[in-house]
């Protein structure tokens with residue numbers, strides 16, 4: 454079962470998070486049919502999205518991350534809500550199919566933008582932007598957190614496959630400073646995370662808690678309650694109906710007139726919702 458463990462270090466100077474999102478990443482692959490290369494890049498980004506939404510407290514808080522690079526995979530969209538419940542899709546899920554060892558940057562690209570939208574139910578959502586640094590995901594988001602959220606972060610995400618391309622493990626380690634963190638502590642923690650070059654192997658072998666204990670266990674630390682990441686889609690027939698209502702009656706009826714129905718597919722989970730003429734009438738009869 455997927456898990457995210459977190460520990461506060463040095464009495465509140467920094468926080469380390471370690472995630473195992475293997476089942477979440479497998480659920481995404483089952484839906485989208487990712488190639489190995491696409492699955493690797495997507496699962497690394499999904500790890501970041503799970504981390505970012507794990508801290509959300511309230512129901513209704515929403516995270517959207519859009520990675521728009523010039524790589525083979527095209528645009529990647531990730532979404533999350535409290536408790537690290539995530540979902541996502543990418544433009545070309547089958548990219549680099551014959552190249553399982555392709556670098557993550559081949560999928561993501563080395564130029565482009567990262568946009569992060571955090572909707573806390575306030576008037577204006579929080580919007581953060583930065584550029585893709587090298588398409589490795591880890592460096593790109595370390596840069597994003599530093600530039601856009603003023604949180605110099607150390608990130609190591611990893612994905613492991615077996616010889617036949619089956620997903621074995623996905624997850625990672627992320628360290629962020631807390632208010633009052635001094636540079637010495639930060640540099641030391643960054644050094645530790647830089648040492649996670651073998652993170653792909655490590656997440657396959659150890660639990661997130663073991664990874665934290667192994668590298669951070671000798672520091673003063675207090676563990677937080679674990680969070681359970683999962684792949685959860687929020688689409689429903691009702692929400693799809695709401696979207697059709699937004700089209701307006703005239704346009705909805707025009708589509709039914711031409712195609713005999715309105716068919717709406719969910720990008721996140723692949724579910725299809727079909728509304729025939731009677732269904733559409735019923736939608737607008739409510740008004």
Ligand SMILES: [Zn+2]
Nearest residue numbers: 686688719722
């Ligand atoms: Zn869906």
